[in-house]
Amino acid sequence: xxxxxMLGITKQFGPLVANNKVDxxxxxxxxxxxxxxxxxxxxxxxxxxxGLYKADSGEIRVNGKTVQIHSPKxxxxxxxxxxSQHFTLVSPLTVAENIVLGFNPGxxxxxxxVNKNVDDAAKKFAIDIKSTSLVRHLSVGEKQRVEILKALYxxxxxxxxxxxxxxLVPQEVDALFETLNRLRESGLSxxxxxxxxxxxxxxxxxxxxxRDGKCIGTVDKKNTDERLLAKxxxxxxxxxxxxxxxxxxxxxxxxxxxxxxRDKKGLLALKDISLEVCEGEVLGLAGVSGNGQAELASVxxxxxxxxxxxxxxxxxxxxxxxxxxxxxxxxxxIPEDRHAGVVGEMTVAENLxxxxxxxxxxxxxxxxxxxxxxxxxxxxxxxxxxxxxxQTRKLSGGNMQKxxxxxxxxxxxRMIIAxxxxxxxxxxxxxxxxxxxxxxxxxxxxxxxxxxDLEEIRSLSDRIAVIYEGRIVGILxxxxxxxxxxxxxxxxxxxxxxxx
Amino acid sequence: xxxxxxxxxxxxxxxxxxxxxxxxxxxxxxxxxxxIIIAGANPFEAYYYFxxxxxxxxxxxxxxxxxxxxxxxxxxxxxIAFASGYWNIGAEGQLYAGAVAAAYLGTALVGVxxxxxxxxxxxxxxxxxxxxxxxxAILKVKLSVDEVVTTLLMNYVALFFVSALLNGxxxxxxxxxxxxxxxxxxxxxxxxxxxxxxxxxxxxxxLAVVAIWFILSRTGLGMRMRSVGMGQEAARFMGVKIGRTMxxxxxxxxxxxxxxxxxEVAGIHFHLIDAISPGYGYTGIIAATLGNLNPFGAGAxxxxxxxxxxxxxxxxxxxxxxxxxxxxxxATLLLVTLAMxxxxxxxxxxxx
Numbered sequence: 001x002x003x004x005x006m007l008g009i010t011k012q013f014g015p016l017v018a019n020n021k022v023d024x025x026x027x028x029x030x031x032x033x034x035x036x037x038x039x040x041x042x043x044x045x046x047x048x049x050x051g052l053y054k055a056d057s058g059e060i061r062v063n064g065k066t067v068q069i070h071s072p073k074x075x076x077x078x079x080x081x082x083x084s085q086h087f088t089l090v091s092p093l094t095v096a097e098n099i100v101l102g103f104n105p106g107x108x109x110x111x112x113x114v115n116k117n118v119d120d121a122a123k124k125f126a127i128d129i130k131s132t133s134l135v136r137h138l139s140v141g142e143k144q145r146v147e148i149l150k151a152l153y154x155x156x157x158x159x160x161x162x163x164x165x166x167x168l169v170p171q172e173v174d175a176l177f178e179t180l181n182r183l184r185e186s187g188l189s190x191x192x193x194x195x196x197x198x199x200x201x202x203x204x205x206x207x208x209x210x211r212d213g214k215c216i217g218t219v220d221k222k223n224t225d226e227r228l229l230a231k232x233x234x235x236x237x238x239x240x241x242x243x244x245x246x247x248x249x250x251x252x253x254x255x256x257x258x259x260x261x262r263d264k265k266g267l268l269a270l271k272d273i274s275l276e277v278c279e280g281e282v283l284g285l286a287g288v289s290g291n292g293q294a295e296l297a298s299v300x301x302x303x304x305x306x307x308x309x310x311x312x313x314x315x316x317x318x319x320x321x322x323x324x325x326x327x328x329x330x331x332x333x334i335p336e337d338r339h340a341g342v343v344g345e346m347t348v349a350e351n352l353x354x355x356x357x358x359x360x361x362x363x364x365x366x367x368x369x370x371x372x373x374x375x376x377x378x379x380x381x382x383x384x385x386x387x388x389x390x391q392t393r394k395l396s397g398g399n400m401q402k403x404x405x406x407x408x409x410x411x412x413x414r415m416i417i418a419x420x421x422x423x424x425x426x427x428x429x430x431x432x433x434x435x436x437x438x439x440x441x442x443x444x445x446x447x448x449x450x451x452x453d454l455e456e457i458r459s460l461s462d463r464i465a466v467i468y469e470g471r472i473v474g475i476l477x478x479x480x481x482x483x484x485x486x487x488x489x490x491x492x493x494x495x496x497x498x499x500x
Numbered sequence: 501x502x503x504x505x506x507x508x509x510x511x512x513x514x515x516x517x518x519x520x521x522x523x524x525x526x527x528x529x530x531x532x533x534x535x536i537i538i539a540g541a542n543p544f545e546a547y548y549y550f551x552x553x554x555x556x557x558x559x560x561x562x563x564x565x566x567x568x569x570x571x572x573x574x575x576x577x578x579x580i581a582f583a584s585g586y587w588n589i590g591a592e593g594q595l596y597a598g599a600v601a602a603a604y605l606g607t608a609l610v611g612v613x614x615x616x617x618x619x620x621x622x623x624x625x626x627x628x629x630x631x632x633x634x635x636x637a638i639l640k641v642k643l644s645v646d647e648v649v650t651t652l653l654m655n656y657v658a659l660f661f662v663s664a665l666l667n668g669x670x671x672x673x674x675x676x677x678x679x680x681x682x683x684x685x686x687x688x689x690x691x692x693x694x695x696x697x698x699x700x701x702x703x704x705x706x707l708a709v710v711a712i713w714f715i716l717s718r719t720g721l722g723m724r725m726r727s728v729g730m731g732q733e734a735a736r737f738m739g740v741k742i743g744r745t746m747x748x749x750x751x752x753x754x755x756x757x758x759x760x761x762x763x764e765v766a767g768i769h770f771h772l773i774d775a776i777s778p779g780y781g782y783t784g785i786i787a788a789t790l791g792n793l794n795p796f797g798a799g800a801x802x803x804x805x806x807x808x809x810x811x812x813x814x815x816x817x818x819x820x821x822x823x824x825x826x827x828x829x830x831a832t833l834l835l836v837t838l839a840m841x842x843x844x845x846x847x848x849x850x851x852x
Binding site for chain 2: 301302303322323324325326327333335339340341342343344345346350351354355357358360361364365366368
C-alpha cells in the first residue's frame with residue numbers, strides 16, 4: 001500500500017495554476033524525488049500535503065484512507081513531517097528545547113527528562129546531534145539535522161524535505177544523504193524536492209517530474225538517466241526558429257575574467273567565471289535556476305561586488321562601478337525580477353527617468369515637462385499600455401517589462417544584460433521583448449541573454465554558454481547545441497571544452 | 501436567493517480612500533463615547549465642546565493654531581523621513597535640541613535686530629536638531645544600525661540632558677526654578693495678532709509643510725528620496741545612492757524637528773523648561789500617519805490634532821472630564837485610521 005497518494009491535486013493562485021491535476025504516490029520506505037525547475041509547482045504540492053495550503057480540488061490518501069489536512073498539526077497527526085528551506089528554529093534555545101517546543105504534554109518541562117528523550121531519539125535515528133547544544137552555535141548542516149530530528153520526534157513516517165541541499169556545502173550534502181539512507185532502511189518514506197539532477201540520481205528510488213504545474217511522469221531510477229530527466233524537466237518542444245550561427249564575429253565587448261562571488265547566504269555562487277560577449281551577437285547563458293545566473297547578473301549590474309576577478313567593457317574596468325556608473329558606461333540592464341527593477345509605487349514617468357535623473361533636472365529641480373515628454377515618447381515607441389502618471393505597479397507584467405526595456409534601451413547602450421527577460425509574460429509580450437533584443441543585436445550591440453527557457457536561448461542566441469553550480473561548463477555555437485547536449489550540460493553531467 | 505458577501509484582497513475603490521479620514525473620525529468618536537460616558541458626561545455635548553466650541557470664537561481659532569504650530573513642524577519632519585524610508589522616531593529629542601539652542605541664542609543675541617535674531621534662532625535650532633539626528637544617521641548609513649531604536653533612545657538622552665542643564669548651570673538665578681533665564685525680547689517670535697498668543701512660528705510651520713512638499717515632489721533629491729522609501733531594491737538597481745540619500749533625509753527631518761523646539765521656546769514659553777514638549781515629537785508621528793505621509797495631509801492632521809487638544813481643555817472646563825481624554829481620542833484615532841488604511845486593500849464582493 002502507498003504511504004501517501006495525492007490524486008488530481010489542483011491549486012490556483014489568482015490566474016496562475018501552480019498545480020494542475022497532479023497525481024503523486026509515495027511508497028513506504030522509499031526516497032521519492034520531486035524534480036522540476038523553479039516555479040514548476042513542487043513546493044506548492046508539498047505545502048498542500050503538509051496543510052499549509054488548501055488544494056482547490058483533488059484528494060489526499062494516507063495509508064489508503066482519504067483524509068482532510070487543514071493544518072500542519074493535522075499533517076503531523078497523520079505522520080507527515082516537513083523540513084522547509086528556511087529553518088524554523090529558536091536560536092537562543094537548546095536543541096532539546098527546540099525539538100519539544102509545541103510537543104510537550106502538560107505545562108511542566110523536566111529538562112533532564114527532555115534531554116534524555118531527545119538524546120535517545122537522536123541515537124535511535126543515528127542523527128549526530130547533542131541535546132544540550134544551543135541552536136545558535138550550530139552550523140547550517142547541524143541545524144538541518146535538528147529540523148529532521150524535530151520532525152522524527154513527532155513520530156512521523158513521511159518526511160518532506162524542501163530543497164534540503166540548497167543551503168549546504170558538499171560535505172554536508174554527503175552527510176545528509178547518509179542520514180536519509182539510514183532513515184529509508186528504518187522504513188521511513190522521504191519526499192526529496194530538488195532541481196538538481198545529480199542529487200536526485202544519487203539519493204532517490206523513484207522520481208516524479210513536474211513542469212509548469214503538471215505532472216510529467218514518475219520513473220524508477222533504474223530505468224532512467226540524467227539525460228532523460230533533463231528532457232522531462234525542460235520540455236521537449238521542437239524549436240521553430242533556428243538561426244544561422246556564427247562564431248563571435250565582432251570584437252569582444254564585454255570581458256568577464258575569473259569572477260568569484262558569494263550569494264546572500266555567503267556561499268560561493270560564482271566560481272572562476274570567464275566569458276566574452278562580442279559586438280553584434282547574442283550570447284545565451286543557459287542553466288537550471290539557482291546555479292549562479294542571478295548572481296552573475298547582479299555582478300554585471302553593479303548590485304553585487306565580486307570577491308575577485310574583473311569585468312571589462314571595451315577596455316574600461318567596470319568591476320567595482322556602482323549601478324549608475326555602469327549604466328552611464330553603456331550597459332542597458334534588464335533585471336531578473338522586474339518588481340525589483342521598478343519602484344511600483346512610483347509613476348511610469350518617474351520609473352522611466354530615475355536611472356538617468358541628471359538628464360531630467362534643471363538646477364536640481366525636476367524638469368517636469370521634459371519628463372512627461374520623454375515618458376510619452378517611450379510609451380509610444382515601446383507600445384506600453386499606460387499613461388505617464390499611472391502607478392507602475394498597476395501595469396501588467398508585460399507592460400512593466402516594456403517600461404524596463406524602454407529605460408534600458410533608449411540610450412542605445414553598447415551592451416545589454418537581459419536576465420529572464422520574458423519570464424511570466426504572455427506570448428505577445430514575449431515576442432515583443434525577443435524582437436527588441438534581436439533588434440539591438442542587429443544594430444551592433446552585444447547582448448547577454450540569461451534565461452532558463454531553452455527554447456528562448458536556442459532561438460535567440462548566436463552562441464550558448466551553460467552554467468552549472470557557478471561554473472561555465474561549456475560554450476557552444478547555436479547549431480551544435482542540441483536540446484540533449486544542453487540538458488546534459490545543465491545537469492552537470494557533461495562538460496564541453498570552452499573552445500567555441 | 502440569499503446574498504452573501506466576502507472580503508476579497510484587491511484594492512478598494514478610489515472613493516473609499518477619500519472617505520477614510522471622515523470615517524475614521526466617526527468610528528473614533530463612537531468608540532471614545534464609552535470613555536466619555538464613564539467619565540460621566542454626555543458624549544454629544546462633549547463632542548460639541550471638543551470639536552465645535554473652539555471654532556466658535558476668534559480667540560479659540562487662534563489657540564487651535566497655536567497648538568498646531570509644533571505639530572506642523574514635527575509632522576513635516578516625520579513625514580519627509582517616513583516617506584523616504586528613514587524611520588525617524590526621534591523628533592522629540594531633536595525638538596529638545598532645537599529648544600536648547602533657542603534658549604542659548606535667546607540670551608546671547610544681545611542687540612541684534614529682531615528679524616535677524618529670529619532668523620538666527622531658527623537656523624540655530626535647525627542645526628541643533630540636525631546635530632542631534634547625526635549620530636543615528638551615521639550609525640544607520642555606516643553600520644546599518646536600526647534607526648528606530650537609536651532615534652528613540654536619543655529622545656531620552658535629550659530629555660535628561662535638558663533636565664541636567666536646568667537643574668545645574670542653567671537654573672534661573674532669579675526664581676531658582678529649574679528653568680533657563682528668560683530670552684531677550686528681540687529674539688522672541690513676533691505675535692501675529694496681538695495680544696493673542698499666535699506667533700510667527702505658525703508661519704514657519706506652514707512654510708515647512710510647503711517646503712517638504714516641494715522637496716519631495718518637485719526636486720531630483722526628493723524623487724530619489726521617495727524611491728528609497730517606496731522601493732529600496734529597485735532604487736539601488738536604478739543607481740540611487742541609498743546611504744547618501746538616507747543620510748540627507750535624516751538631517752533634513754531632524755532639522756525641521758529642531759525648529760519646533762525654537763518656536764516653543766521663542767513663541768510660547770520664552771525660556772527652556774523640562775516640559776517644553778508634551779510629546780509633540782510623537783504626536784508628529786501620528787500627524788504624519790493620519791496624513792498618509794502626504795505633506796498637506798500631515799498638515800491638515802496637525803491642525804485637527806491641534807483642535808482636539810484645544811477642545812480637550814474646553815470640554816474639561818465645561819463638563820469636568822479629564823483633559824487626557826484628548827490623548828485617548830488621539831490614540832484611538834490613530835489606531836482606527838491605521839485599520840482603515842488596511843481596509844483599503846480589500847473590497848467587498850458578492851458571492852453566490
